[in-house]
Amino acid sequence: MRLPTLNRKHLERHLPILQWSKTYDRETLTSDMAAAVIVTIMLIPQSLAYALLAGLPAEMGLYASILPLVAYAVFGTSRVLAVGPVAVVSLMTAAAVGNLALQGTAEYVVAAITLAFISGLILLVMGVFRLGFLANFLSHPVIAGFITASGVLIATSQMKHLFGIKAEGHTLPQLLGSLFENQHLANPITLFIGLTTTAFLFWVRKGLKPLLLATGMKPRLADIMAKAGPVAAVVVTTLATWIFGLQDKGVRIVGEVPMGLPPLTLPSFDADLWSSLFVSALLISVIGFVESVSVAQTLAAKRRQRIIPDQELIGLGASNIAAAISGGYPVTGGFARSVVNFDAGAETPAAGAFTAVGILLAALLLTPLLYFLPNATLAATIIVAVLSLVDFSILSKTWSYSKVDFTAVASTIALTLGFGVEVGVSVGVILSIGLFLYKTSRPHVAEVGLVPGTQHFRNINRHDVQTAPSMVTLRIDESLYFANARFLEDYIYNRIACDEPIKDVVLMCSAVNEVDMSALESLEAINQRLKDLDIKLHLSEVKGPVMDRLKRSHFLDELSGEVFLSQYDAMVRLTRSDQSEGA
Amino acid sequence: MRLPTLNRKHLERHLPILQWSKTYDRETLTSDMAAAVIVTIMLIPQSLAYALLAGLPAEMGLYASILPLVAYAVFGTSRVLAVGPVAVVSLMTAAAVGNLALQGTAEYVVAAITLAFISGLILLVMGVFRLGFLANFLSHPVIAGFITASGVLIATSQMKHLFGIKAEGHTLPQLLGSLFENQHLANPITLFIGLTTTAFLFWVRKGLKPLLLATGMKPRLADIMAKAGPVAAVVVTTLATWIFGLQDKGVRIVGEVPMGLPPLTLPSFDADLWSSLFVSALLISVIGFVESVSVAQTLAAKRRQRIIPDQELIGLGASNIAAAISGGYPVTGGFARSVVNFDAGAETPAAGAFTAVGILLAALLLTPLLYFLPNATLAATIIVAVLSLVDFSILSKTWSYSKVDFTAVASTIALTLGFGVEVGVSVGVILSIGLFLYKTSRPHVAEVGLVPGTQHFRNINRHDVQTAPSMVTLRIDESLYFANARFLEDYIYNRIACDEPIKDVVLMCSAVNEVDMSALESLEAINQRLKDLDIKLHLSEVKGPVMDRLKRSHFLDELSGEVFLSQYDAMVRLTRSDQSEGA
Known part of the structure; x- marks a missing residue:
C-alpha cells in the first residue's frame, strides 16, 4: 500500500502540476484568468520587440510565448513565474547566432532554434544531475553589473530603429561607431515616431497611473491601463502609418507576419553548428536560470512559498525544448512580466497556460493587423523596458x-x-572566483592575546590583551589548503626569526575549516623546522571535522607540542609549565 | 650618498651574482670546481638522453646545458640548483612540438627552440609582475601524481629504443599499442644491450657504492664512481658497437653529432606557431617553475639559506631565453642533478657556470666519440633515472x-x-580548484553550546554542552561569499522551521574570514526574514577585518540584534535578558 503513495510523491516532485492541480477551484481559476489577460496584453508587443532584438522575424517572439509557457506550467515550481523571450537572453541570442549567419537568412533562424534546443538540453541535464548549485558561482554584483551593461547595450542597439538607419555590432564601441557613421541617413519621420513613442511610454510608466487614480479610477483598472501603454502605442503608430502611407516615406515596418499556429520545427543536428553554439548555449542557460530563479525566489518568499532550484532547471529546460520545436528561440523567466503576473493575482502556473492561449489567439487572429507596425515603436518599447534594468549604483555600493x-x-x-555579453559574463565569473582564490591564498593571520577578565583571545594590534613572552599564538583566518600552504610556512618562519626567546608556537585553528594534504605536508615541515630550533608547535581549538582528519595521518604522533581544546587551556597550561620549569 | 647604496641593493636583488661574488675566494672556488666535475660527468649522458626523449638531435641536449647554466648563475637565487634539460619538461616538449611537426625535420627543431623562447618570456613576465604565487595553485598531490604518471609515460616511451623498434604516441594506450604492434620487429642485439645496460645501471644505483665502501674506498670517491655509472655504460656499449660493427646488425646509434660551439639560433616569430605553442609553453613554464622551486627550497632549507621565488622566475626565464638563442630547448632546475651538486659541495651558482664549461668542452672535443653510442644505452639511462620519480604511494596516502x-x-x-601530459596537469589543477570551491560552497555549520566550566563553545553533537532553549547558536565554518550565500539562507530558514519557541539566533563568526557583497545581501535578507518572525539575529566573535567592512554598510544599523565580542558574552547577556523578561 505504501509504494503507490511514495510513487505519487516522487511524481509530484518532478511534475509539480500534479500537486497544485489537486486543489484547483473556480476562485483560483478566476484569479489566474484575470492575471493572464493583463500579462497577455503586456506580452504581445514585448514578444515582437524581443524577437526584433534577437534579429529574428517578429512572429518568432509570439511562438516563443506559447508552448514554452505550457511546458513551464507542467514542470516549473514557481507559482507566478512568467516565461518567454526576455531582453538579456534575446541580446545573447543575437550575439551567439550573429557570429554564424546573417540576419534574415534561414540559417540564422535555424541557428536560433538550435540554440534554444541545446540550451534546453543543458538545463535538463543540469536539473537531472542537480547542478543548480553551480549558479551560485555567479556573484550578485557580477549579475547586477552584467544586467546593467546588457541594458545599455540593448538600448543602444535599438537606437538604429529610432533613427531608421542600419547599425551593426555586439559591443558599445561598434554600435556607437556604426550609429555615428550612418546618422546622416536618419529618417525624420521614423525619428519622430520613435522619440514620441519613447516619451509616451516613459510618461505611461511614471505619470499615467497616479493621474488615473486622481480621476477616481479603481486602482486595479488604472494598473491595467498603465500596463496597456505599449499596446496603445502600437495601435496608434500602426494606424498612423497605414493612414498616411508612411512606409513609402522611409519608415520601416514589421511587414507581413504569418498568420496561424506555431509551426512544428526541428533544430539542426549538424555537429559543427552544435560545437559553435555550445558555449553560448551554456552561458544563456546559466544566465537565464540565475535571472529566473532569483525572480522566482523573491516572489515566492513574499507568499511564503518555496521553489526548488533543481526542478526549475527541468522546467526551464522543458520550456526551451518546447521553444525549439515550435518555432521559438531561447526563453527564460522574465522579471517585469512575473512581477505583473504576481501583482495581477496569479495563483498557479495555470495563469501561464492561459497567457499562452491569449498569445495563441493573437498569432491566429491579430497578425495581419501588425503589417503597418513601425519598427521604431517596438524599439521604443524595448528601450523603455530595459532602461529599468540599468542601475549603476552597484558600482558605488561595492x-x-x-x-x-x-x-x-x-x-x-x-x-x-x-567586448560583448559572452566575454563580459565569462570574465566576470572567472574574475570573481580568481579574486576569491587570491584572497584565500594570502590569508589574514592575527597574533592574539587574552582579553583580560575573559577566556577570549583577540588580535594584539586591535585589543588590549595579555600575552606571555615565550609564547606566540597565531590565529590563521583561513582554511589551510594548497594555495596558502607555502604562505603559512613563510609566515611562521619570518615570525620566529626574531630576538625573543620563543619556546612555544600555538596555532589557534578556530577559523581553519579544512587542512588538505598539501597543508598537512606544510604543517609537518613547520613542526620539523621548529623542532630543530627547540620550539614546540601546538594547536588549539581544532574543529571536529579537521581533527578527525588529522587523526588519520601521522601528524599528531610527530607533533612536538599538544592539541588544546581551547586557546585558554593552551595559555594556562603553557604559562604554568613555564613557571614550574623556571622554579 | 644614500642613493648609490640603494641602487646597489636594488641591483643585487635582481642580479644575485653581485651578492655572492663579493665574498668569492679560493676555497669556494675549489668546492665549486669539484662539484662541477661530478655534475658534468652525470650531465653528459643525461643531456643526450633527454634530447632523444624530446625527439631532438642529441647535440641539442648538450647545447641546452651550456648557456642556460651561465644565465641561471647570473640571475638565479639558489646556490645549488642545477639547470638544464629534465625528463618531464623534455616529455612535455615532445608532446607540444609533436603535434605541429614531424620528428627529424627542421620545423620540429625550430618549434622546440621557439617553445623555449616563449616559455622564457612567460617566466620573465611572471617574474616582473611577481606572479610566482600562481604556482601555489598546483597542489602537492596533483604535482606528485603528475610526476609519477609522467615517469611511467617516459619509461614506456623509451621501451622502443630497448627493443630497437618504432613506436609513436603521447599517451599510455598509444605507446603500449604501438609497442605491441611492432614487437615482432625487435632487434635481439639491441634488446641485449638495452636490458644489460638497464640492469647494470640499476645495480650501480643500488649496489655499487656499498661495495666500493666495503673495499675501503673513500666515501667521496665511491660517490663519484657510482655517479659515473652511466658514463661507464656509454663507454662500454659505444666501444662494443664500434668493435663488433653492431650498427650494421640493426643496432641504432646516435650517429654524427656536430662538433663545436653551440650555434647562434633564433626562434621563429610566426604568429600561428606562437599561438599553437602558447598554452604548452605556459604549462611547461609553470610545471618547470614548480619543480625547480621545490628542489631549490628543499636544498636551501638544509643550509638555512633562502631563495626568492619571483627572482627564480627571472633566473629560469633567462635560462630558457639563453637556451633558445644557443640551439637548446626548454630547461629547468633538475631534482637529481641539484642534489648531486649539493652533495658534491657546490657553494655558489659559479658551480653551474663551471659545469657549463665542462659540457662546452664535451661539445668541442668529445662528440666524434659519440658516433657509435647505441640509442638503447641512452634509453636505459632515462628509464633508470625516471623510475625514481614514480611513486604511486601518493594514492594510498591521499x-x-x-x-x-x-x-x-x-x-x-x-x-x-x-590523454597525455597537457590534459593531465590542466585538468588536475582545474579539478583541485573546483573541488575546493565546491567544498566552500556547502560549508560545515555546527550548532554549538557552552562547554561546562569554561567560556568555550563546541558542537552540540560532539561535546556535552549547555544550551539555552530559546536561543540557537550556529557556528559557520567558512567565509561567507557568493558561492555559499544562498546555502546559508536555506540552512537558517530550515533550522528555524521547528516547533521550538526560538527568540534569538546567534551566528558565531569565529571562522568567518570574509563577508562579501553577495553574502552581505543574504545576511540582510536573513535579518529581515527573522525580524518578520519576531526572532532577533545576533553576531558574535566577528573578526576585526570583517567588522571593519560591515561598518561600511548599513547592515549593522538594520540588524535586529547585537554584535557580541565573544560567544560567552552573547550567552550570558541573552539568557539573562530572557530571565528578566520572564520575571
Whole structure:
C-alpha cells in the first residue's frame, strides 16, 4: 500500500502540476484568468520587440510565448513565474547566432532554434544531475553589473530603429561607431515616431497611473491601463502609418507576419553548428536560470512559498525544448512580466497556460493587423523596458563595501560593454572566483592575546590583551589548503626569526575549516623546522571535522607540542609549565 | 650618498651574482670546481638522453646545458640548483612540438627552440609582475601524481629504443599499442644491450657504492664512481658497437653529432606557431617553475639559506631565453642533478657556470666519440633515472587522508596516462580548484553550546554542552561569499522551521574570514526574514577585518540584534535578558 503513495510523491516532485492541480477551484481559476489577460496584453508587443532584438522575424517572439509557457506550467515550481523571450537572453541570442549567419537568412533562424534546443538540453541535464548549485558561482554584483551593461547595450542597439538607419555590432564601441557613421541617413519621420513613442511610454510608466487614480479610477483598472501603454502605442503608430502611407516615406515596418499556429520545427543536428553554439548555449542557460530563479525566489518568499532550484532547471529546460520545436528561440523567466503576473493575482502556473492561449489567439487572429507596425515603436518599447534594468549604483555600493567586489563588477560592466555579453559574463565569473582564490591564498593571520577578565583571545594590534613572552599564538583566518600552504610556512618562519626567546608556537585553528594534504605536508615541515630550533608547535581549538582528519595521518604522533581544546587551556597550561620549569 | 647604496641593493636583488661574488675566494672556488666535475660527468649522458626523449638531435641536449647554466648563475637565487634539460619538461616538449611537426625535420627543431623562447618570456613576465604565487595553485598531490604518471609515460616511451623498434604516441594506450604492434620487429642485439645496460645501471644505483665502501674506498670517491655509472655504460656499449660493427646488425646509434660551439639560433616569430605553442609553453613554464622551486627550497632549507621565488622566475626565464638563442630547448632546475651538486659541495651558482664549461668542452672535443653510442644505452639511462620519480604511494596516502585530494591525484594520474601530459596537469589543477570551491560552497555549520566550566563553545553533537532553549547558536565554518550565500539562507530558514519557541539566533563568526557583497545581501535578507518572525539575529566573535567592512554598510544599523565580542558574552547577556523578561 505504501509504494503507490511514495510513487505519487516522487511524481509530484518532478511534475509539480500534479500537486497544485489537486486543489484547483473556480476562485483560483478566476484569479489566474484575470492575471493572464493583463500579462497577455503586456506580452504581445514585448514578444515582437524581443524577437526584433534577437534579429529574428517578429512572429518568432509570439511562438516563443506559447508552448514554452505550457511546458513551464507542467514542470516549473514557481507559482507566478512568467516565461518567454526576455531582453538579456534575446541580446545573447543575437550575439551567439550573429557570429554564424546573417540576419534574415534561414540559417540564422535555424541557428536560433538550435540554440534554444541545446540550451534546453543543458538545463535538463543540469536539473537531472542537480547542478543548480553551480549558479551560485555567479556573484550578485557580477549579475547586477552584467544586467546593467546588457541594458545599455540593448538600448543602444535599438537606437538604429529610432533613427531608421542600419547599425551593426555586439559591443558599445561598434554600435556607437556604426550609429555615428550612418546618422546622416536618419529618417525624420521614423525619428519622430520613435522619440514620441519613447516619451509616451516613459510618461505611461511614471505619470499615467497616479493621474488615473486622481480621476477616481479603481486602482486595479488604472494598473491595467498603465500596463496597456505599449499596446496603445502600437495601435496608434500602426494606424498612423497605414493612414498616411508612411512606409513609402522611409519608415520601416514589421511587414507581413504569418498568420496561424506555431509551426512544428526541428533544430539542426549538424555537429559543427552544435560545437559553435555550445558555449553560448551554456552561458544563456546559466544566465537565464540565475535571472529566473532569483525572480522566482523573491516572489515566492513574499507568499511564503518555496521553489526548488533543481526542478526549475527541468522546467526551464522543458520550456526551451518546447521553444525549439515550435518555432521559438531561447526563453527564460522574465522579471517585469512575473512581477505583473504576481501583482495581477496569479495563483498557479495555470495563469501561464492561459497567457499562452491569449498569445495563441493573437498569432491566429491579430497578425495581419501588425503589417503597418513601425519598427521604431517596438524599439521604443524595448528601450523603455530595459532602461529599468540599468542601475549603476552597484558600482558605488561595492566601491564603499569591498574593492574586490568592485573590481569584479567594474570589469564585468566594462568588458560587457567593450567586448560583448559572452566575454563580459565569462570574465566576470572567472574574475570573481580568481579574486576569491587570491584572497584565500594570502590569508589574514592575527597574533592574539587574552582579553583580560575573559577566556577570549583577540588580535594584539586591535585589543588590549595579555600575552606571555615565550609564547606566540597565531590565529590563521583561513582554511589551510594548497594555495596558502607555502604562505603559512613563510609566515611562521619570518615570525620566529626574531630576538625573543620563543619556546612555544600555538596555532589557534578556530577559523581553519579544512587542512588538505598539501597543508598537512606544510604543517609537518613547520613542526620539523621548529623542532630543530627547540620550539614546540601546538594547536588549539581544532574543529571536529579537521581533527578527525588529522587523526588519520601521522601528524599528531610527530607533533612536538599538544592539541588544546581551547586557546585558554593552551595559555594556562603553557604559562604554568613555564613557571614550574623556571622554579 | 644614500642613493648609490640603494641602487646597489636594488641591483643585487635582481642580479644575485653581485651578492655572492663579493665574498668569492679560493676555497669556494675549489668546492665549486669539484662539484662541477661530478655534475658534468652525470650531465653528459643525461643531456643526450633527454634530447632523444624530446625527439631532438642529441647535440641539442648538450647545447641546452651550456648557456642556460651561465644565465641561471647570473640571475638565479639558489646556490645549488642545477639547470638544464629534465625528463618531464623534455616529455612535455615532445608532446607540444609533436603535434605541429614531424620528428627529424627542421620545423620540429625550430618549434622546440621557439617553445623555449616563449616559455622564457612567460617566466620573465611572471617574474616582473611577481606572479610566482600562481604556482601555489598546483597542489602537492596533483604535482606528485603528475610526476609519477609522467615517469611511467617516459619509461614506456623509451621501451622502443630497448627493443630497437618504432613506436609513436603521447599517451599510455598509444605507446603500449604501438609497442605491441611492432614487437615482432625487435632487434635481439639491441634488446641485449638495452636490458644489460638497464640492469647494470640499476645495480650501480643500488649496489655499487656499498661495495666500493666495503673495499675501503673513500666515501667521496665511491660517490663519484657510482655517479659515473652511466658514463661507464656509454663507454662500454659505444666501444662494443664500434668493435663488433653492431650498427650494421640493426643496432641504432646516435650517429654524427656536430662538433663545436653551440650555434647562434633564433626562434621563429610566426604568429600561428606562437599561438599553437602558447598554452604548452605556459604549462611547461609553470610545471618547470614548480619543480625547480621545490628542489631549490628543499636544498636551501638544509643550509638555512633562502631563495626568492619571483627572482627564480627571472633566473629560469633567462635560462630558457639563453637556451633558445644557443640551439637548446626548454630547461629547468633538475631534482637529481641539484642534489648531486649539493652533495658534491657546490657553494655558489659559479658551480653551474663551471659545469657549463665542462659540457662546452664535451661539445668541442668529445662528440666524434659519440658516433657509435647505441640509442638503447641512452634509453636505459632515462628509464633508470625516471623510475625514481614514480611513486604511486601518493594514492594510498591521499586515500586515507582525504577523498578530495585522492580524487584530484587519481584523476591527474589517469588523465596524464590516458590523454597525455597537457590534459593531465590542466585538468588536475582545474579539478583541485573546483573541488575546493565546491567544498566552500556547502560549508560545515555546527550548532554549538557552552562547554561546562569554561567560556568555550563546541558542537552540540560532539561535546556535552549547555544550551539555552530559546536561543540557537550556529557556528559557520567558512567565509561567507557568493558561492555559499544562498546555502546559508536555506540552512537558517530550515533550522528555524521547528516547533521550538526560538527568540534569538546567534551566528558565531569565529571562522568567518570574509563577508562579501553577495553574502552581505543574504545576511540582510536573513535579518529581515527573522525580524518578520519576531526572532532577533545576533553576531558574535566577528573578526576585526570583517567588522571593519560591515561598518561600511548599513547592515549593522538594520540588524535586529547585537554584535557580541565573544560567544560567552552573547550567552550570558541573552539568557539573562530572557530571565528578566520572564520575571
